[in-house]
Amino acid sequence: xxxxxxxxxxxxxxxxxxxxxxxxxxxxxxxxxxxxxxxxxxxxxxxxxxxxxxxxxxxxxxxxxxxxxxxxxxxxxxxxxxxxxxxxxxxxxxxxxxxxxxxxxxxxxxxxxxxxxxxxxxxxxxxxxxxxxxxxxxxxxxxxxxxxxxxxxxxxxxxxxxx
Amino acid sequence: xxxxxxxxxxxxxxxxxxxxxxxxxxxxxxxxxxxxxxxxxxxxxxxxxxxxxxxxxxxxxxxxxxxxxxxxxxxxxxxxxxxxxxxxxxxxxxxxxxxxxxxxxxxxxxxxxxxxxxxxxxxxxxxxxxxxxxxxxxxxxxxxxxxxxxxxxxxxxxxxxxxxxxxxxxxxxxxxxxxxxxxxxxxxxxxxxxxxxxxxxxxxxxxxxxxxxxxxxxxxxxxxxxxxxxxxxxxxxxxxxxxxxxxxxxxxxxxxxxxxxxxxxxxxxxxxxxxxxxxxxxxxxxxxxxxxxx
Numbered sequence: 531x532x533x534x535x536x537x538x539x540x541x542x543x544x545x546x547x548x549x550x551x552x553x554x555x556x557x558x559x560x561x562x563x564x565x566x567x568x569x570x571x572x573x574x575x576x577x578x579x580x581x582x583x584x585x586x587x588x589x590x591x592x593x594x595x596x597x598x599x600x601x602x603x604x605x606x607x608x609x610x611x612x613x614x615x616x617x618x619x620x621x622x623x624x625x626x627x628x629x630x631x632x633x634x635x636x637x638x639x640x641x642x643x644x645x646x647x648x649x650x651x652x653x654x655x656x657x658x659x660x661x662x663x664x665x666x667x668x669x670x671x672x673x674x675x676x677x678x679x680x681x682x683x684x685x686x687x688x689x690x691x692x693x
Numbered sequence: 694x695x696x697x698x699x700x701x702x703x704x705x706x707x708x709x710x711x712x713x714x715x716x717x718x719x720x721x722x723x724x725x726x727x728x729x730x731x732x733x734x735x736x737x738x739x740x741x742x743x744x745x746x747x748x749x750x751x752x753x754x755x756x757x758x759x760x761x762x763x764x765x766x767x768x769x770x771x772x773x774x775x776x777x778x779x780x781x782x783x784x785x786x787x788x789x790x791x792x793x794x795x796x797x798x799x800x801x802x803x804x805x806x807x808x809x810x811x812x813x814x815x816x817x818x819x820x821x822x823x824x825x826x827x828x829x830x831x832x833x834x835x836x837x838x839x840x841x842x843x844x845x846x847x848x849x850x851x852x853x854x855x856x857x858x859x860x861x862x863x864x865x866x867x868x869x870x871x872x873x874x875x876x877x878x879x880x881x882x883x884x885x886x887x888x889x890x891x892x893x894x895x896x897x898x899x900x901x902x903x904x905x906x907x908x909x910x911x912x913x914x915x916x917x918x919x920x921x922x923x924x925x926x927x928x929x930x931x932x933x934x935x936x937x938x939x940x941x942x943x944x945x946x947x948x949x950x951x952x953x954x955x956x957x958x959x960x961x962x963x964x965x966x967x968x969x970x971x972x973x974x975x976x977x978x979x980x981x982x983x984x985x986x987x
Contacts, residue, residue, distance in 0.1 A: 656887030
């Protein structure tokens with residue numbers, strides 16, 4: 531590699547290192563990725579996110595039925611893997627693996643709903659649900675169809691509020 | 694008699710050279726940093742040796758032996774050092790891929806340093822100038838991200854830590870009223886608890902000094918006139934953070950990286966002392982898991 535090419539490459543790398551944390555911050559705010567991860571240098575900026583998941587099915591009569599996350603050891607393992615991935619990747623990690631398992635357990639439900647709550651410090655400095663995303667999967671021939679996703683934000687964090 | 698002296702053409706100035714040091718120690722600095730990183734990667738990998746998961750297996754079976762061999766060969770045979778750094782970069786890249794997306798920023802920092810050391814092995818001055826920019830950028834953003842997330846203004850982040858972590862509690866109970874510490878411990882960062890606020894002015898000053906100090910030191914590091922002050926402040930901040938966070942492997946890497954700004958002497962010739970601290974902290978973790986220094 532010529533000296534000039536090397537210098538240009540170093541310059542491009544440094545520019546990328548300078549721009550990425552700004553992009554990362556937007557991903558944290560908009561897509562709920564973990565500030566501690568993915569090289570945004572935002573470790574120790576917030577308490578590590580806690581994820582709470584609720585599973586709901588709608589039976590043939592249209593009645594909502596709660597599915598216990600600890601119904602089976604397999605579902606528990608899938609949920610635990612998902613929570614680990616979700617904490618880092620935020621909204622980039624939809625709960626498809628979880629809903630596939632629930633659909634296998636209850637193939638007769640008309641739809642399956644997964645609610646993912648992110649628990650953290652809110653603007654009043656209380657631990658509360660600071661972000662909620664709801665994924666509704668219709669039953670299409672016994673398998674989950676494409677998810678309908680909604681992101682109501684019940685209790686914004688300080689970073690959300692000052693955005 | 695005419696005498697022609699062949700000299701190197703002057704380097705055209707660019708923004709990367711803004712961070713250059715005007716002393717004859719750049720080659721020695723570069724080589725010291727190479728040596729340190731060879732040992733540092735083995736030390737970092739050692740943290741995983743007792744891990745039961747997939748990464749623990751990789752650390753014991755692949756990363757650890759290769760890092761150790763690279764360090765031994767690189768330190769014993771200086772001519773092979775650059776190649777050993779290259780091998781270490783390759784293995785660290787594999788580590789990043791396997792750990793994706795949960796790799797620690799610490800690992801990414803080490804990978805970045807190895808990348809610059811490999812890319813610029815034939816132009817050490819450029820490599821060090823690039824690394825100085827990298828260190829200042831990272832240091833600046835660690836403060837700026839704290840400012841953006843806003844959990845240091847009223848001390849919330851540290852208050853939650855006091856509520857949940859013994860390591861932080863022993864430090865901050867020196868400046869927090871006893872009843873506030875008791876209240877925080879009782880809340881324990883559980884759902885619905887709060888508010889995580891304090892009346893201690895000293896605590897609030899310490900909390901805000903962190904992000905202001907990180908951003909300020911990073912900017913001042915770029916100006917030769919202020920560099921020594923910024924270096925002192927930066928190392929003091931890292932030491933202060935280590936008292937609470939106790940991540941000695943990272944603390945040593947970042948202190949060594951700050952020392953590449955030290956003008957007039959190859960300050961990172963001290964690298965064996967830092968490498969020893971890293972190895973000891975990892976050994977203590979492996980031998981006495983309750984004594985966490987990393």
